[in-house]
Structure formats: structure tokens, C-alpha cells
Amino acid sequence: MAYIMLTLLIGMVLGVISVASNPSPYFAALGLVLVAGVGCVVLMGHGGSFLSLVLFLIYLGGMLVVFAYCAALAAEPYPEAWGEWSVLGSVLGYLLLVVGAGSWFWGGWYEGMWVPVDELIEFSVVVADSGGVALMYSLGGGLLVVSAWVLLLTLLVVLELTRGLARGALRAV
Amino acid sequence: MTPTHFTISSAFLLGMMGLAFHRTHLLSALLCLEAMMLALFIALSLWSLQLDATGCSTAPMLMLAFSACEASAGLALLVATARTHGTGHMQALNLLQC
Numbered sequence: 001m002a003y004i005m006l007t008l009l010i011g012m013v014l015g016v017i018s019v020a021s022n023p024s025p026y027f028a029a030l031g032l033v034l035v036a037g038v039g040c041v042v043l044m045g046h047g048g049s050f051l052s053l054v055l056f057l058i059y060l061g062g063m064l065v066v067f068a069y070c071a072a073l074a075a076e077p078y079p080e081a082w083g084e085w086s087v088l089g090s091v092l093g094y095l096l097l098v099v100g101a102g103s104w105f106w107g108g109w110y111e112g113m114w115v116p117v118d119e120l121i122e123f124s125v126v127v128a129d130s131g132g133v134a135l136m137y138s139l140g141g142g143l144l145v146v147s148a149w150v151l152l153l154t155l156l157v158v159l160e161l162t163r164g165l166a167r168g169a170l171r172a173v
Numbered sequence: 174m175t176p177t178h179f180t181i182s183s184a185f186l187l188g189m190m191g192l193a194f195h196r197t198h199l200l201s202a203l204l205c206l207e208a209m210m211l212a213l214f215i216a217l218s219l220w221s222l223q224l225d226a227t228g229c230s231t232a233p234m235l236m237l238a239f240s241a242c243e244a245s246a247g248l249a250l251l252v253a254t255a256r257t258h259g260t261g262h263m264q265a266l267n268l269l270q271c
Contacts, residue, residue, distance in 0.1 A: 009180040012215075016184040019208045020191025025200040032204055032211070035184070039215045042177075046222040051233060055214060058237055063244050067204065070248050073255045074200050094190070098183050105174045113175050132221060132230030140231050147238045154242035161249040162256075170253050 002114040005045055011038040013098055021090035024079030025071045029064065036060050045115055050130040177219060184212040199254060199261045203247045210240040 015038060018031035036059055043052040080087055126134075136144055164170040174182070188208035196202045214233050221229035251261055258265035 006176070009176060012180055013183055013187070016187045016191075016208050016212070019201075019204055020187045022191070022194075022196060022201060025198055025204060028201050028204045032208055035208060036211055039211060043215065043218050043222070046219060048218050048222045048230075051218045051222075051230060054234065054237065055211075055218075058241065059211065059214070063207065063241055066245070066248060067200070067207070070200060070251060073251065073261050074198050094187055098187070101183060102179060105179055106176075109176050114177070128225065128227045129218075129222065129230045132227035133234055135228055136231040136234060143231075143235060147235055150242055151238060154245055158245050158249040161246070161253050164256075170256050 001045070002111055005042070005114040008038050008042050008045065012042065017091055017094045017098070018082060020094060021082065021087050023081055023084075023087045024076065025074040026079055027081050029068050029071055032067075033060060033064060036064065048129045050127065050133060054133075177223075181212050181216045181219065185209055185216070188212060196263050199251050199263055199266075202263070203244070203251060206247065207240075207244060210236075210243070214240070 012035055015031050015035035019028045019035065022028075023031075036055065040052040040055050043049075043055065082088060082091060162170060188205045191205035192202055192209070214237055217233040217236060218230070221227065221232070254266065255261045
């Protein structure tokens, strides 16, 4: 299990490096999908299956799909992938940085610190992370109303930004 | 620093460096911002899972909602930039250049 978690954490860092190294946005979105997928499996390894499901549905299935559609705005005849020297140089630089920073810490890493042992301390009816999220509807109702208001406000913001006809941020059309 | 803590910290910092340094396209800067938000979500979730503090699991959910708002505002700005300047490249945003 520790080796699985090691592989997943390395996969997460490699995915973020693949986004941060400035490839064409098509490939950066692909790298972000990889990071989200691996991050979900990390969360599942710690016992948070509901939060992992929410991340997959909302983040990958909602937000990243919209990013993928907007990648049509970045269409160019020769998109740069990670084989181009400019991107590969950034990848190697970031890898060196992460390995260098990790070399400070990995002297103190031992076998037992990769996954928590006690996912189920006692017998319980309610799953830990789902039960915690249910608090959002009972005690945390105020913040739920606030975030619903913020989401409605964001819809109005987006509609106003893309209004066009010399009002808002669009000038040419 | 535990390996998990190191991983999510370095994911956040790498995303921030990717956002700050030389970019060609505005969309790839927005994707680095999304990578930062993802690292924060995983960090908050792991916090609540590792401390067995189930009440803290509302924090990543609300953070995801606000990060969706921010992503949509950023994409609306990208669309407005592309339709005003004709391209989404960062070089086109040079009105305030000295």
C-alpha cells in the first residue's frame, strides 16, 4: 500500500509539472486530467471516497470539460507538446527543483508514514467524509446560502463580461 | 514533512510557478490556476481525513464551489480577450506596457 501511495504521489507531481511547463493548452488540460485522477485515488487511499467522487464529478466532469471546450480558442497549426525543447527544458527544470527540495526531506521518511492506518477506529453507521459533508446542510446552512448566492452572482458576472456591443469587456463585436 | 504533505505543497508551488513565469497563452495560465485549486482541494480533504475530523470535510466542498466561480470568471475573461484582440496570446495584452 505504501508503494501504491508512492506511485500515486509521484504521478501527481509529474502531472503538475506537465501543466506548469508551458505546453500547448490541449496538452496542459490532459495533464490536469491526470493530476485530478491521481489525486482522487490518493483521497480514496486515505478513506475519503465521497470527496473523491465529488472531485471527479464536479472538477473533471464540470470544470475541465468547459476548459477543454475553451481550448478551441487556442487552436494553432503546430501545438507544442512535451517533446519540444522549450517545454522539455521547463519540465527538467521543475523536476530538478522538486527532487532537490525532496532531498532535504526524504532522509526522515520511513515505511509507516505513507498511509494512515486507522481509517475505521470504531464501528460507526455514518461514513466519515459523507457525514462531514452533511454538516454543510445543517449547521453550515448559512455558508451554503452564501455560496449559492455567489454562484448566482458569478453567472451574472460572466453574462455581463461577454455581453458585447461596446458594453462590458468585448469591444470588437 | 511527511511525503503526502511534501507532494501537495510542491504541487501547489509548481502550479504557482507555472502561473507566474513565461506563458504564451492565457488559457494555460488559467489551467495552472486550476492546478493550484486542485492541490488546495486535495490538501483540505487530506487534512480532514488524516486528523479524523469529519467536520472539516465541508471546507473542500465549499472551496470547490468558489473555485468553479473563479474558473468561470477566468474563462469569460479569456473569451472576451479572444474576441477583442483576435487571439488569446499573452502578448496581445499589452495596453499597460511601458
